[in-house]
Amino acid sequence: MLEAWYLELGEGAADIPEERIREIREEIFQKLPGNSGGKFPAGILLAAAAIAVIMVSLILEVVFHRRDLVVQHVTHDIPPGGNRAVLTLSNGQKIDLTHASNGSIAVQQGTRVLKNRAGLLVYDDSVGPEAKAQAGENTVTTPVGGSWQLNLPDGTRVWLNNSSSLTYPSHFRGQPDRMVTLAGEAYFEVAKDKRHPFIVKSGGQEVKVLGTHFDVNAFANEHVVRTTLLEGLVTVSAADKKLTQKLFPGNQSLLQGGSLKLTRANLEQVVAWKNGYFRFDNTPIEQVMRELARWYDIDVRFDGTLPTEKLNGRISRSKNISKVLSALEATKTVHFKMEGRRVTVMK
Template sequence: MVSLILLLVFHKSDLVVENIQKDVPPGGHRAILTLANGQRIDLAKAAKGNLAIQGNSNIIKNGSGQVIYLHGPIKSRDGQPGNNKVSTPDGGTWQVCLPDGTMVWLNNSSSLTYPTTFEGRKQRGVELYGEAYFEVAKDKRYPFVVKSPGQEVTVLGTHFNIRVFKDDGVGRTTLLEGKVSITSYDKQDAQILKPGEQARISNGSMTIGKVNINDAIAWKDGYFRFTNTPIEQVMRELSRWYGIEVHYDGPIPMENFNGKISRLKNISKVLVALEATKTVHFKVEGRRVTVMK
């Protein structure tokens, strides 16, 4: 076990990552909004204000860059009610306020599909791929349901994080506040989560245990946070945020890493901190990063 202390400011200027030809900047606020009619809107480039009208919903990009839905009497044939989708690329994040007031933070390489209105529906259903943090608006009449690969999460009003990246091999749902019911698709294994617990689903099997909730939502607060994390998972995190291609030269190091560092730093700062453990080294060629023992 190697303890990796990732400081916000590095004091050892003599630590360098070999062969860095061009540093890679961090990700930022980038996403695409795909409307029900197929129209695609680049949210990073779109001006603040009205984006579209769908049924009686006016889609707005507010002063903070959030996508919000405002209900009103105006209806337009140009945007009929249906499902919209917000997608983030590698290195992109975005925040959406759904029609019921639920706030969603999307992590990089993720997508959220949702209706433009929940009116006339028995439940407030959305579909997630990737990772998102939810603060669900309370409405006891209509449960909020998140469908994602391998699982379904049902809530009435609560705060939780879902992470379901395919290359992780494990789906994780972490509850911060309230109560949720989580069901695995393969075995229909329904469990109730309590605050501070995380459900892990792999190959249809579910396990529940206590976790540090700060680890689960560090990305939302602008940090990488590692707790006994294998190098492969560390590099997957970096790959999705910096848009890099990761390769391994020789056996994959078996040490685990612990620590925290800002996601706003260039990749060189993160690699320098990892190299400071004396357990891994890196060769960087553009956006190709090779991990060496």
Template sequence: MDERTTILSERLSELISGYLMGTLGAEEVDEVENWINSSSENMQIFREVLNEKDLQEMGRQFRHIDVESDLMIVRAKLGPDPTTDRQSTGKHKLWRYGIAAAVATIIFGAGLLYFKNQQQTSPEIAPGKQGATLTLANGKKIRLGEVSDGKLANESGVEISKLANGQLIYEIKENSAESVKINTLTTAKGETYRVRLPDGSLVYLNAASSLTYSSALNERGKRSVRLDGEGYFEVSKDKKHPFVVETRGQSIEVLGTHFNVNAYKDEPQIATTLLEGSVKVSVKGKTQLIRPGQQVVNYGGRLQVNEVSLDDITDWKEGDFFLNHVDFKTAMRKIARWYDVVIVYDEAVPEDLESGGWMSRRNNLSTVLKAIEDTGLARFRIEGKTVHVFK
């Protein structure tokens, strides 16, 4: 190519690249469109640029521009190709190829720069960790991840301590006639914690959850707690004192058993799953007994019993995401709670998607999202603490 052709090629490459990326001003847009429409030769050159597979692939790789959608819009404007069967001379074909390659290179460079900027402005989002806030009866808040191990407080003869393994312990040291002292253990998004109650029962709290209870636990002959969010209970046997878990709109009564309760406010139902022993779920005057391996789902007062895989239910407790045959948006809510992010869906994402697979909750967020992308289920873009979801 001579010098004039090279300069023209560079100018066209820059203009066409900006045209596809939407970065041109009004005058430059007119310049490109006037050039395209000035001759069938120019329109053919532009069509050949649009047909570059590398250009489309780069647009998919660097998702800051939706090249595929842009190409559809531009092709619709151009209408049917009247020159499809024409053969280009060697000289013109080489020139067209040079423009297409240059356009791809410019967009690739822009994508690479964007990718680097994203790495700088959007640091890797790490998985959640062990942590919680304990609110005592007097209103004092203790950030358990920030205090030393050992004794934290004494309420009504009950000693509250933090162990080195990240567990909260309640021990009755003396009987007291003082009034009931109410405590609340709260996990934020991206936190999980364990508490051993005075009766020896162990409760695991998932992210964005809270457990409220008397520091002595017993109230009027019952061991009563209130759960918001999700918790896994290993209840010590005590035939004289039933263990009652209150959630929004229902109660669960047991004597000694292992079970999981999912009662997040942003979920459409409350799910109680039994691993061993027996539980009785009560809601609006109705009760339902379930056996190990069963789950009772509360749909606004309507109870339904299902046989379930227990691994699916206790995945979070074991440090995993088990997402096989799980509603996609339900799976994304799990991910959002653990990584403390906000999920924003493109309107093209269907409502009936179903996820699959298994992933460790110990991975960084990008690793989890990449695994989902590899299935072809959805695409993601992370901006700060927001995850955009595309189909």
């Protein structure tokens, strides 16, 4: 019924008064099975909560596409981030991947480093004159507002989020495992190799896998290290190895202080950044603004008491920041003032 209502009204749904929305909600409640017209049973209340969240999310997306700018004092807009990263080779040489030409960009320890036509950083682990040379460390670093994709020498594919860095060997030949170090956030599709476990060290923990798809969020300013499994099986351990959790698909581990907890994850929200959008699921405004700050390179300030309402919805990461802030303002839970690259959050 909700979908039919939304499709019938189309973009005009964003302009429906709250009074009418309440009437529609009551009509839906009255027609739900098991409702006798008295107090709502627990199941109906749960359904009501779900409907309310869906309606707010739908309205947020519609408003995002059609509302005019309502953010105060905008003198200039801020564009979104993009593909920007720097590769640091084992000899200390730095290569700006954004402006590097396609093709071979370096050769080290018998391994060729290439930037393909799609902009993907690829390692050709061909056996050259230096095949027996000890592997050196390479690091890909993304700035605020930057992201990059790369294929490691073993074929593992990595999506590196903004404000992040990944350090790894120039080749894995002759090593008992495939160990990399992450700061920030990355999504991994690990090439299968039963004899050589793939290990990610990040934020005071280790994730050990043989071949799987997972996301690690270890931003320093988030205070919680989140590891989310989408496919396969992984083991997450605190750095001292005293705490260990085994993750199955859909699980997320939370490492904070001296505890390592396990919970169910909203997979769409976890990989939203990789797929090109922000996804909020009962997300506090402070967390929302940290995500925006890392992508748009803005200075966020808070004026007065923070809103207690949580935000839900999905917004493209390819839009200028004014569009994103306008969509958030349309929820009527928060307001913004822009002055250059400073964004002030007001209730």
